[in-house]
Amino acid sequence: xxxxxxxxxxxxxxxxxxxxxxxxxxxxxxxxxxxxxxxxxxxxxxxxxxxxxxxxxxxxxxxxxxxxxxxxxxxxxxxxxxxxxxxxxxxxxxxxxxxxxxxxxxxxxxxxxxxxxxxxxxxxxxxxxxxxxxxxxxxxxxxxxxxxxxxxxxxxxxxxxxxxxxxxxxxxxxxxxxxxxxxxxxxxxxxxxxxxxxxxxxxxxxxxxxxxxxxxxxxxxxxxxxxxxxxxxxxxxxxxxxxxxxxxxxxxxxxxxxxxxxxxxxxxxxxxxxxxxxxxxxxxxxxxxxxxxxxxxxxxxxxxxxxxxxxxxxxxxxxxxxxxxxxxxxxxxxxxxxxxxxxx
Ligand code: CP3
Numbered sequence: 001x002x003x004x005x006x007x008x009x010x011x012x013x014x015x016x017x018x019x020x021x022x023x024x025x026x027x028x029x030x031x032x033x034x035x036x037x038x039x040x041x042x043x044x045x046x047x048x049x050x051x052x053x054x055x056x057x058x059x060x061x062x063x064x065x066x067x068x069x070x071x072x073x074x075x076x077x078x079x080x081x082x083x084x085x086x087x088x089x090x091x092x093x094x095x096x097x098x099x100x101x102x103x104x105x106x107x108x109x110x111x112x113x114x115x116x117x118x119x120x121x122x123x124x125x126x127x128x129x130x131x132x133x134x135x136x137x138x139x140x141x142x143x144x145x146x147x148x149x150x151x152x153x154x155x156x157x158x159x160x161x162x163x164x165x166x167x168x169x170x171x172x173x174x175x176x177x178x179x180x181x182x183x184x185x186x187x188x189x190x191x192x193x194x195x196x197x198x199x200x201x202x203x204x205x206x207x208x209x210x211x212x213x214x215x216x217x218x219x220x221x222x223x224x225x226x227x228x229x230x231x232x233x234x235x236x237x238x239x240x241x242x243x244x245x246x247x248x249x250x251x252x253x254x255x256x257x258x259x260x261x262x263x264x265x266x267x268x269x270x271x272x273x274x275x276x277x278x279x280x281x282x283x284x285x286x287x288x289x290x291x292x293x294x295x296x297x298x299x300x301x302x303x304x305x306x307x308x309x310x311x312x313x314x315x316x317x318x319x320x321x322x323x324x325x326x327x328x329x330x331x332x333x334x335x336x337x338x339x340x341x342x343x344x
Contacts, residue, residue: 007069007138010284010316011201011240011262019309019317020068021341022140023334025324026061027073030294030331033060044089048074051124058129062137064331065338069138069201069318070129072194074122076144076205079186080153082118084110099156101168106178112185119190123197130198141199143191145206145245146183146224153179162211169216184224188231195236203242203265204228210247210269221245222258229260242286246323256282268322272311284316289337291321294329301333305340 006020027034037057041047048054058073077095081087086098100106116123129139143149147165154176155164169176191202209221222245229241243261245252247269255264256279263284266275272288279285289308293301309319319341325334 005068005136005138005200007140007318008200008240010318011242013262013283013316015313015315015317018342019312019319021319021338022067022069022071023061023325024071024291024321025326026065026067026071027057028325029327030325030329030334031060031064032331033057033064044075045087048078049121051121051128054121054125055128055132058125059132062133065334067137067338069140070133071140071142071203072122072126072129072199074125074142076142076149076207077152078119078122079115079143079183079190080149082110082115082190083112083182083186084108085153094158095152097152097156100153100179101164101175103175103178106175106182109182112182112189115186115189116193119193123193126194126197126199138200139198140201140203140242141191141194142203142205143187145204145209145221145228145243146180146187147212147220148206148208149183149187150176150179151208153183162208166211169220180220180224184227187224187228191228191232192235195232195239201240201242202232203244204261206243206245208247209245210249217245217248217251218258221248222255225259225261233260244286250278253278254282255279263316263318265320266322272308276311276314280312280315280317284318285312286318286320288320288322291323291325291329293337294321294325294333297330297333297336301336302340305337309341 034057038047041050041053054073058070062070077087088096151162151165154168204225206221212221225243240262242263242265243259244265246267263286266287268288268290
């Protein structure tokens with residue numbers, strides 16, 4: 001049967017006259033309606049685990065802007081929490097977790113089969129969204145890629161250079177690989193359940209792939225994403241996968257083939273003209289307007305949006321930012337971006 005949803009058509013490799021569009025962190029603090037629902041939930045984690053409210057914030061940017069895709073409202077750090085790590089968010093600073101740096105701590109994590117006890121509300125959110133989304137809107141599920149999630153589990157927080165994870169990788173390779181293995185298996189189980197609940201595509205966020213040098217990039221970003229993609233496609237034939245090894249630079253070339261992903265999301269550290277020649281030739285690409293344009297707006301936003309659309313008009317393209325929209329963004333600039341993409 002012919003596929004009607006524009007995002008799924010682009011993911012299948014079709015070149016469309018107007019690229020479909022969605023935005024990383026489209027449900028977020030730049031929207032007053034998000035802030036109100038988050039207030040109602042109490043805090044960010046309570047919002048993630050409340051299916052009705054999580055579905056509500058997922059739908060808010062669809063109602064306001066009519067994006068072509070909705071991304072499940074959750075967080076990449078729910079998986080470590082489901083594996084038994086403590087997780088909390090410090091307002092204005094970000095996530096904190098109990099750390100995993102010894103074999104004993106790894107041994108105390110829960111088996112992958114037990115993660116669903118914690119994650120069931122997330123699958124409930126997906127089920128609600130599968131019912132409530134407009135028929136033309138694609139529902140995207142997601143997880144963090146193992147390396148990125150491991151950097152938070154090892155350091156217990158976000159880090160500018162992922163130093164603690166690199167140090168553990170150097171000091172105790174078997175332990176580091178044990179953490180990566182558990183996360184890879186957990187991610188397969190987590191995303192499988194999202195797909196069973198109604199996710200039509202899944203995205204792997206490897207936000208810190210850029211700090212993996214040389215062979216480490218292949219070993220710890222590409223290979224885990226390849227393994228997850230292959231396992232999901234075996235269980236759920238045809239499920240499209242988006243891989244996002246953020247900060248990969250010239251190593252974005254070849255990521256489609258190496259991971260088996262249908263689409264490679266690119267950040268704004270690489271130029272769209274380069275992306276067309278070196279990445280899009282292998283399949284659909286997603287990206288890559290700098291999120292700062294959502295703060296600054298104006299003619300700069302319009303010009304750069306048009307330039308990216310032109311550069312990537314010769315192949316399959318899903319328009320997005322290069323990274324998540326920030327809380328300081330002006331909602332009117334999001335509308336200007338959408339109007340520019342759709343109206344020329
Ligand atoms: O994109 C979406 O709209 C879907 C929901 C989503 C969130 N986080 C909600 C969120 C997704 C896909 C994520 C992914 C995520 N979470 C990543 C990978 C993408 C990236 O940004 O690089 C990472 C590294 C995390 C971990 C995380 N969650 C951090 C570091 C923070 C704090 C930084 C910040 O922006 O505050 C979060 C919190 C978070 N996750 C918020 C949202 C909307 C803000 C929380 C709030 O409402 O206070």
